[in-house]
Amino acid sequence: MSSVTRMKATAYAIGAGTGYVYVRAEYPLAIERLNLALGQARALGLLGSNILGSGFDFDIRLYQGAGAFVCGEETALIASIEGRRGMPRPRPPFPVQSGLFGCPTVINNVETFANVPRVISLGPDVYSSIGSEKSKGTKIFSLTGKVNITGLVEVPMGVTIRHVVFDIGGGIPKDRRFKAVQMGGPSGGCIPERFLDLPIDYDSLQSVGSIMGSGGMVVMDENTCMVEVARFFLSFTAGESCGQCSPCRIGTRQMLEILTRITKGEGRMEDLDRLERIAVQVKNTSLCGLGQTCPNPVLSTLRHFRDEYEAHILQKRCPAGVCEALVLSPCQHACPAGIDVPSYVAFIGQGDYARAVEVIRERNPFPSICGRICHHPCEGKCRRGEVDESISIRYLKRYAADWTYEHEKEPPEPFPVTRK
Amino acid sequence: MAQEFDLDSLERIFKRFEPTRANLIPALQAVQEEFGYIPPAAIRPVARHIGVFPSEVSGIITFYAQFYTTPRGRNVVRVCRGTACHVRGGRTVLQTVMRHTGIKDGETSEDMQFTLETVACLGACALSPVMVINKTYYGKLNPGRIEALLKNLP
Ligand SMILES: Cc1cc2nc3c(=O)[nH]c(=O)nc-3n(C[C@H](O)[C@H](O)[C@H](O)COP(=O)(O)O)c2cc1C
Ligand code: SF4
Ligand code: FES
Numbered sequence: 001m002s003s004v005t006r007m008k009a010t011a012y013a014i015g016a017g018t019g020y021v022y023v024r025a026e027y028p029l030a031i032e033r034l035n036l037a038l039g040q041a042r043a044l045g046l047l048g049s050n051i052l053g054s055g056f057d058f059d060i061r062l063y064q065g066a067g068a069f070v071c072g073e074e075t076a077l078i079a080s081i082e083g084r085r086g087m088p089r090p091r092p093p094f095p096v097q098s099g100l101f102g103c104p105t106v107i108n109n110v111e112t113f114a115n116v117p118r119v120i121s122l123g124p125d126v127y128s129s130i131g132s133e134k135s136k137g138t139k140i141f142s143l144t145g146k147v148n149i150t151g152l153v154e155v156p157m158g159v160t161i162r163h164v165v166f167d168i169g170g171g172i173p174k175d176r177r178f179k180a181v182q183m184g185g186p187s188g189g190c191i192p193e194r195f196l197d198l199p200i201d202y203d204s205l206q207s208v209g210s211i212m213g214s215g216g217m218v219v220m221d222e223n224t225c226m227v228e229v230a231r232f233f234l235s236f237t238a239g240e241s242c243g244q245c246s247p248c249r250i251g252t253r254q255m256l257e258i259l260t261r262i263t264k265g266e267g268r269m270e271d272l273d274r275l276e277r278i279a280v281q282v283k284n285t286s287l288c289g290l291g292q293t294c295p296n297p298v299l300s301t302l303r304h305f306r307d308e309y310e311a312h313i314l315q316k317r318c319p320a321g322v323c324e325a326l327v328l329s330p331c332q333h334a335c336p337a338g339i340d341v342p343s344y345v346a347f348i349g350q351g352d353y354a355r356a357v358e359v360i361r362e363r364n365p366f367p368s369i370c371g372r373i374c375h376h377p378c379e380g381k382c383r384r385g386e387v388d389e390s391i392s393i394r395y396l397k398r399y400a401a402d403w404t405y406e407h408e409k410e411p412p413e414p415f416p417v418t419r420k
Numbered sequence: 421m422a423q424e425f426d427l428d429s430l431e432r433i434f435k436r437f438e439p440t441r442a443n444l445i446p447a448l449q450a451v452q453e454e455f456g457y458i459p460p461a462a463i464r465p466v467a468r469h470i471g472v473f474p475s476e477v478s479g480i481i482t483f484y485a486q487f488y489t490t491p492r493g494r495n496v497v498r499v500c501r502g503t504a505c506h507v508r509g510g511r512t513v514l515q516t517v518m519r520h521t522g523i524k525d526g527e528t529s530e531d532m533q534f535t536l537e538t539v540a541c542l543g544a545c546a547l548s549p550v551m552v553i554n555k556t557y558y559g560k561l562n563p564g565r566i567e568a569l570l571k572n573l574p
Contacts, residue, residue, distance in 0.1 A: 025449075025486050026498075027543040028555055066445055067485030069540065083444035083470075085483040101442075142545055144504035150546040182503065186540075216545070218503045232506055236540055242483075386509030387549065387562040 004041050004060060006113040008051075009120070011058045014106060019060040021110075022077055025067055034062050069186075069240040073288045074107045076242070087242045088288035111140060111215070132158030135201035139212065143169050145219035146176065155200070162196040165219055176221040176380065180304070184213025186233050187293030189300030190226060209300040211293070223330070223381060225322035226305040227312055230297045231259040237294035248291030251282035255298055262309060264325040265316040272309055276302055321381050331378035331393060339363045341378055341393060344400070353400040354408070360397060361412065368405065371398025429454055430462060434469045444470050444480060448487060457488040493528045493535035495573045497521070498552045502541030505548040513549045514538065516563045520570045533573070 007019045023031050038060055041047040049057040063081055070076050071086040078100050080086040099105025115137060119127045128136040135157035141164065144150045148170035155164060161181055165171070172178050180190040189210030191198065198204050202212055220229065238252035255278055258271050279295035279302075286292045302309065311317045312326065321330035331341040340359055347356035360367040371394055382390035433450045437443040447466060452458050458481060467474040481487040499514045518524060521534045528535040544550045547559025551566070558569060 024543070026539050026541065029557070030543065064446070064449060066449065066487060068483065080445065081442065083441040083480070085479055142504075144545040144548060145507045150504075150548070152546070186503070216503065218507060220507055224507055229507075232503070240540075383509070383512055384563075387512055388564075 004037060004047065006116050007060060008047070008058055009116055010106060010108075010113060012056060014104075016106070017057055017059075019058065020063050020081060020100070021060060022063045022065060022071070022081065024065045026065075031062065031064060038062060068242075069236075070242045070288070070290050073290060076288070077107065078105065085242075087244050088290075090287060130156050132156075132199060132201045134203055139200070139215065141215050141217045143217045143219070145182075145217075146172055146221040146224070147219040148173050157201050158199045160197045160199055161191065164200070164217065165196070169219065172219065172221050174380070174385070176223065178219070179222050179224055180220045180226065182210075182218040182220060182229070182297070183216065184211035184296075185216050186236050187211065187290070187296050188213045188216070189296045190220070190229065190304060191300075192304040209296065209303055211296070213293075223320055223322070223386075225263075225318050225320040226301045226308050227259065227318075228263055228320075228322050230301045231256065231263055233297040234259055234294070237290065241290060241294075242288075245285075245287040245291065247282045247285040248287070248294070251278050251286075251291070252294060254278055255282070255295070259298070262312050263318075263323040265312060265323075267309075267313040269310075269313055271313070272302065272306070330381035330383060334377040334381040335363075336377070337363045345391060345393065345396060348396050348400050353403040356397075356400040357404040358412075360401070361415075365415075367397055368401035371395070371401050427465070430465055434465075437469075439469055439471050441470060441472065444472065444477065445484070448477070448480065452487060456492050457490060460489055490528070491532070493532045495533060496535045496537070496554055497570070498537050498539045498542065500540075500542045500544075500548070500550045500552075501538040502545065502548075504541070504545035505550055508548045510549045512563065513551060513561050513566060516566045517551070517570065520567060534570075 010016075011019055021034060023034065038047065045052060047059050051058060065071055065080070068080070068086045070088065071080045073088045074095050075091060076086040076088045078095060079089070081100060095105040095107050097104060099107070131137050138154050138156050140152055140154045143153050143164060147165060149168065153164060153168050155168070165178065165181060178193055178196070180192050182188055182190045183205060189208065191208055191210050195208050198208065205211055234252060234256040238256045241248045241252050243249045255275060258267070258275050261267050262271060275298060279298045283292055283295045308319055311319050312323065316326055318326040321327045321333040327333040329342045332338060335341060340362070344356040344359040347353070347359065357367050364370055374394055376394040378393050379385070379390040382393070384391050430451065433447065433454060436450065437447040444466075447470065448458060451462055451466065455462070463474050463477050463481070467477045470477075481489060497517055499510065499517055501510055501514065505513070514525070517536060521529055521536055523529050523534060523536050525536055525538045542550050542552055542557070544557055544559055547557070549561050550557060550559045551561060552558070553569065553573065558565070
């Protein structure tokens with residue numbers, strides 16, 4: 001595997017004798033393949049003592065994580081390899097001064113190591129001709145979420161988000177509308193549609209409250225609730241906070257509580273300012289990168305999607321139809337007549353077509369017409385559509401109505417007049 | 421469920437790890453690999469072998485999410501709750517698994533058939549929503565497939 005050679009180049013430059021690769025235990029496949037690569041490299045004499053007769057000794061050990069996100073933070077990572085709880089410590093001293101077992105230690109991401117030989121072999125001039133003014137070279141993104149083509153993409157720095165999502169990713173499935181792209185992992189920010197033409201480089205991302213971070217690009221469509229997304233990230237970071245400093249330990253909990261309250265329709269307008277205040281404080285006063293960046297999803301959604309927060313608080317409405325306390329079901333939420341879709345679909349499922357039609361008629365006297373001409377916004381929101389195809393709600397309705405008209409003995413009782 | 425606890429196998433594991441602090445986590449991982457979990461009775465021997473206090477070993481076990489102190493089911497189902505899977509219906513996957521197995525996140529069914537846990541990203545985001553049963557990955561899941569997969573487990 002090429003990162004082996006690349007770590008070796010670094011080790012040679014700094015005179016290191018041992019390298020560690022820290023892999024999450026959740027990635028068994030990566031561990032298996034790395035072990036294979038390391039074994040092959042040793043067998044070929046590319047690792048070990050006196051590599052290829054050069055007198056240079058270097059070996060790489062693979063270290064399996066044990067399920068703690070904070071161990072990505074460099075000082076926590078060192079603590080973890082040393083056999084301690086993965087808790088960050090203040091810097092300085094930086095790992096390059098005093099790192100693993102007190103030795104100077106270089107810590108980098110695999111992608112960084114992978115770029116070293118490229119810079120050397122292409123030469124700095126050629127390498128820096130790729131990319132934008134301030135961000136050089138290429139960057140690999142993990143393009144995922146509501147996008148047609150998912151996977152790893154490598155692009156020159158400075159291409160637009162639109163290029164990655166629409167030209168490479170093939171746009172949004174089922175012709176839904178793009179809402180945001182979340183970049184940089186759990187500490188990243190959400191970038192809204194109006195910044196689709198933003199070039200992807202370190203400075204531009206920072207200017208809209210996001211980061212390059214892990215290189216994750218999660219595309220979100222109109223059926224994603226941004227308040228719920230912020231809550232989702234906070235529930236993750238609150239759980240992963242190592243707990244040693246109070247802004248992060250307590251602040252994440254408080255933000256999570258407020259966000260949960262808002263998604264339940266119990267929020268208050270002053271919550272928004274409070275949320276922002278706590279977020280800024282946690283960002284400024286936490287010890288490590290986890291605490292310093294975990295408010296980003298909150299701050300960026302507050303900044304770019306404030307209207308969604310307000311809809312939850314003022315109108316007790318979740319515009320995307322996601323928050324369970326506010327929407328009975330996304331389909332009913334989307335139906336202009338507010339028909340109880342889950343009930344009648346369930347009756348149809350049981351073969352009780354007449355009862356299904358009864359349910360529809362509570363809100364709409366024309367099930368047969370609606371079953372033919374309605375543009376069925378309900379199907380666009382169907383949760384089942386997230387995993388494969390939406391339930392064909394309109395056809396079900398039409399079938400139930402037609403069956404009922406054929407079998408009905410007497411016309412239904414008209415509903416009593418409720419308005420004069 | 422009565423647990424057989426075999427000290428000999430513990431000794432065999434210790435032979436592979438020199439008694440240094442840095443070997444504490446790998447040794448615990450090996451114990452877990454052997455027994456499927458870390459039997460509380462193993463904490464003292466591990467501490468003695470590495471040369472730390474038992475409380476430090478407990479400290480490690482409770483800090484890292486991957487260590488378990490209770491026996492686990494024959495089939496460990498891990499549902500991804502990472503971001504990419506979340507926006508593509510990861511919650512529906514979790515609900516389907518919970519409905520089928522009758523257990524919640526972190527629980528083991530009484531018949532020891534299933535242990536259910538959630539993980540923040542399994543590293544196969546492009547295939548979301550994803551779950552792992554024992555060591556096999558399953559991607560692009562839908563409720564029908566999940567039911568079929570769970571039904572056919574040994
Ligand atoms: C909470 C937290 C989690 C992190 N997780 C990772 C990770 O999973 N992988 C990684 O390469 N860097 C991670 N980092 C960043 C590393 O600490 C480190 O800064 C980085 O790997 C340095 O390499 P680079 O300069 O080549 O990017 C994390 C940082 C923090 C604060
Ligand atoms: S910021 Fe959070 S994760 Fe980092 S050291 Fe403080 S409590 Fe731990
Ligand atoms: S988010 Fe589920 S595999 Fe990455």
